[in-house]
Amino acid sequence: MLRSKIKGNAMLAEIVAELAPTGVLRAGIxxxxxxxxxxxxATGDPEGVSPSIAKAVGSISSGVPVRYVPFAKPxxxxxxxxxxxxxxxxxxxxxxxxxxxxxxxxxxxx
Numbered sequence: 001m002l003r004s005k006i007k008g009n010a011m012l013a014e015i016v017a018e019l020a021p022t023g024v025l026r027a028g029i030x031x032x033x034x035x036x037x038x039x040x041x042a043t044g045d046p047e048g049v050s051p052s053i054a055k056a057v058g059s060i061s062s063g064v065p066v067r068y069v070p071f072a073k074p075x076x077x078x079x080x081x082x083x084x085x086x087x088x089x090x091x092x093x094x095x096x097x098x099x100x101x102x103x104x105x106x107x108x109x110x
Contacts, residue, residue, distance in 0.1 A: 009062075016061050020087055025066045027054035028080065028089030032073040046070060057088060 019025060029046050031037050038048035045051065046068055058066040069086045071077035077089050 012062055016064055019057070019061055020064045022087075023064070025054065025058045025061065025064045026069050026085065026087045027051070027057075027066055028069045028071060028077045028086030029054070030074045030077050030089070031070050054088065 027050070029037060029050050031046060033050075036048055036050040037046045039046075041047050051068060054066050054068070058064045069089075071080070077086070080086065
């Protein structure tokens with residue numbers, strides 16, 4: 001289904017392949033920051049700024065589904081950068097991070 005949504009738009013397909021190579025946008029979520037994660041939904045998904053940003057990225061990426069990968073603190077989230085368990089995440093300041101940025105092939109940090 002995902003392929004049919006993006007068929008005919010090669011640039012979007014390339015972006016989606018970079019952001020969500022598994023077909024699902026895996027969002028590393030730092031549960032330890034109450035400003036970024038304010039609670040849990042009835043289904044147990046995290047709620048707040050970070051999960052909302054992940055949903056928005058999935059939405060603008062032609063409706064790519066989002067799966068949350070929770071971490072109790074920012075350290076373990078950052079430590080997992082090379083473990084291929086998340087595609088996007090946020091650090092302790094809430095800045096976006098990716099395992100690789102598409103321009104420099106390395107982790108982007110402020």
